[in-house]
Amino acid sequence: MQIGDKIPEILGKDQNGNEIKASDFLGQKLVLYTYPKDNTSGCTAEACSLRDHKEALASKGYTILGVSKDSASSHQKFIEKQDLNFNLIADTDTTLLQSLGAWGEKTMCGKTSMGTLRTTFLVNEQGIITHIFTPKQIKTKEHAQQILEVI
DSSP states (O other): OOOOBBOOEEEEEEEEEEEEEEEGGSSSEEEEEEETTTTTTHHHHHHHHHHHTHHHHTTEEEEEEEEESHHHHHHHHHHHHOOOOSEEEOOOOOOHHHHHHHHEEEETTTEEEEEEEEEEEOOOOOOOOOEEETTTTOOOOGGHHHHHHHH
């Protein structure tokens, strides 16, 4: 996906099994962020940064929605453990991640594998992507501040 593209209508199911659609957010702005894994250091830092700045983002009209390939039960535990105040989509078959372009080849410790590429999409009230933070741009501990600087 690129700036100017419309996000997919079917986003997936959240941690409670509720289907989430792009049309659910029409008239609202969205911080749609993808991350590799619940309860890992970088993903926890990013989620907590967004949690701690949810009100500042909301004051600019943004709703936060996270996506990873973890299961709904894993998301429930992550939300509870970190006291997260936003929904997480369980994209276990990576359909959404692939359609967003946030699933690809990663190299860690010299080993190459397929996985989630940490990416954040800012989406306007019509479901159109207005800004993309790429994996190399995202500073997990300061990510909410990075978003606030561009909105």
